[in-house]
Amino acid sequence: MTDRDPLLDRVIAELKRPIEVDPAARRRLLDAVAAGSRRRPAAALLRRAGLVGVAAAAGIVLAVLAWPGADNERDVGRATPVRFALAAPAARDVALVGDFNDWDRDATPLEPVGTGDEWATTVWLRPGRHAYAFVVDGMRWVPDPSAPLAPDDGFGMPTSVIVIPENM
Amino acid sequence: MSVSVPDAELVRRSRDGAPAAFEALVDRHYPDCLRYAFRMLGDRAEAEEAVQDAFVRAHRSLWRYREREQFRAWLMRILVNRCRSRAAAARRRLRHLEAFAASVDRMVVDPQPGGGFGRAVRRALAALPPEQREAFLLKHVEELSYDEIARITGAGLSALRMRVKRARERLAALLEAYRDD
Numbered sequence: 157m158t159d160r161d162p163l164l165d166r167v168i169a170e171l172k173r174p175i176e177v178d179p180a181a182r183r184r185l186l187d188a189v190a191a192g193s194r195r196r197p198a199a200a201l202l203r204r205a206g207l208v209g210v211a212a213a214a215g216i217v218l219a220v221l222a223w224p225g226a227d228n229e230r231d232v233g234r235a236t237p238v239r240f241a242l243a244a245p246a247a248r249d250v251a252l253v254g255d256f257n258d259w260d261r262d263a264t265p266l267e268p269v270g271t272g273d274e275w276a277t278t279v280w281l282r283p284g285r286h287a288y289a290f291v292v293d294g295m296r297w298v299p300d301p302s303a304p305l306a307p308d309d310g311f312g313m314p315t316s317v318i319v320i321p322e323n324m
Numbered sequence: 325m326s327v328s329v330p331d332a333e334l335v336r337r338s339r340d341g342a343p344a345a346f347e348a349l350v351d352r353h354y355p356d357c358l359r360y361a362f363r364m365l366g367d368r369a370e371a372e373e374a375v376q377d378a379f380v381r382a383h384r385s386l387w388r389y390r391e392r393e394q395f396r397a398w399l400m401r402i403l404v405n406r407c408r409s410r411a412a413a414a415r416r417r418l419r420h421l422e423a424f425a426a427s428v429d430r431m432v433v434d435p436q437p438g439g440g441f442g443r444a445v446r447r448a449l450a451a452l453p454p455e456q457r458e459a460f461l462l463k464h465v466e467e468l469s470y471d472e473i474a475r476i477t478g479a480g481l482s483a484l485r486m487r488v489k490r491a492r493e494r495l496a497a498l499l500e501a502y503r504d505d
Contacts, residue, residue: 163503170445171465175358175477178372185376189383194476248489259385297388307478313388 192258199233235280240288242266242300243274247292250275254288254315261291283322287315331395346383353396354379356466361460364407365414366450374410378403388472389424397468401476404458410424411454441502448498452491459484460491 159165166313179181256279257263266275275290287306290298299305299314329348357378361371375422381483382389382402389398449457455477463484470481477484 161492161496163496163499166444166502167448167499168464170442171363171449171461172359173442174355175368175371179353181372181376182350184343184372185350185354185379188380189346189350190343190375192372192384259388261387261429295387299439312341 204251213305235282237278238281239276241274241276241277242290242298244292245273247275249293251291252277253291254286256281256286283320285317285319287317289315332391335386335389335395342423350379353399359408360461361403363449363465364457365410370410374406375403379404397476399473404476444499444502447454448495451498456487456491459487463488
């Protein structure tokens with residue numbers, strides 16, 4: 157609908173002309189998709205860090221701990237250990253997903269704490285802003301009730317946000 | 325007669341690990357995505373990168389897709405954000421171009437011998453503020469509804485209508501010299 161301005165109709169028709177697809181670009185795209193589905197960088201990083209969850213109240217708790225050693229320093233840089241927790245008494249499993257683990261449901265499972273009403277894990281995050289959420293029982297998307305919501309990230313699901321300062 | 329498999333079914337097959345299903349989604353939506361990204365960014369290489377990035381992120385996040393939303397609109401939302409990020413990075417790299425765009429914004433695009441109407445349209449489009457260009461392309465070129473554009477961009481309906489209106493007025497003014505061609 158252009159209020160029938162013939163000039164704008166011509167403009168829109170010009171802009172609607174398809175752009176010729178480069179077969180090489182299409183191939184690169186499919187290769188990148190295949191490569192992306194093979195790699196699990198954040199999961200590997202977290203496994204190297206060897207972290208486990210510990211008991212605490214629901215919500216995230218920034219725990220400033222001693223640097224664990226030099227072995228993985230090159231990998232985690234100036235990362236800070238951050239504890240994520242969610243009260244989910246009826247859950248069968250809970251996972252943490254975020255921009256730090258490529259939103260991979262399998263990368264960062266939470267462990268039940270105490271009686272199992274709470275689930276928690278600790279991950280190492282670099283300074284900066286991180287968006288994240290919990291996934292309960294494989295599909296139910298739950299933003300962190302104790303953290304502010306992030307602006308829409310484009311995927312249509314509410315996410316929480318945490319900011320790790322530079323000088324933690 | 326050919327039977328087209330619905331997007332939602334291709335998504336289900338992709339989630340089940342069938343690469344051919346996602347490849348079919350790529351082939352179905354790549355042309356529109358490339359057109360939007362190219363019109364938005366004005367550079368083919370940047371557009372191809374943005375589209376590739378959008379599909380990689382979509383594939384990684386397929387499990388977050390809900391069938392109550394059209395797959396095309398969901399994919400466009402990811403692409404719009406990728407284009408915004410790339411445009412912002414490009415602006416940071418080339419701050420002086422903003423001053424150039426501001427100067428173009430105030431002028432009329434003159435017909436150029438050999439340049440053609442298509443080139444003039446591209447120049448006029450590039451002179452629009454990004455939020456107007458984005459809304460205009462999504463509404464008139466990709467033919468999305470205002471409700472869909474609101475979900476994609478996060479902007480309110482009245483703001484979107486105003487952006488499209490201003491984009492149309494600006495384009496008509498910039499290209500006035502071509503009205504009687």
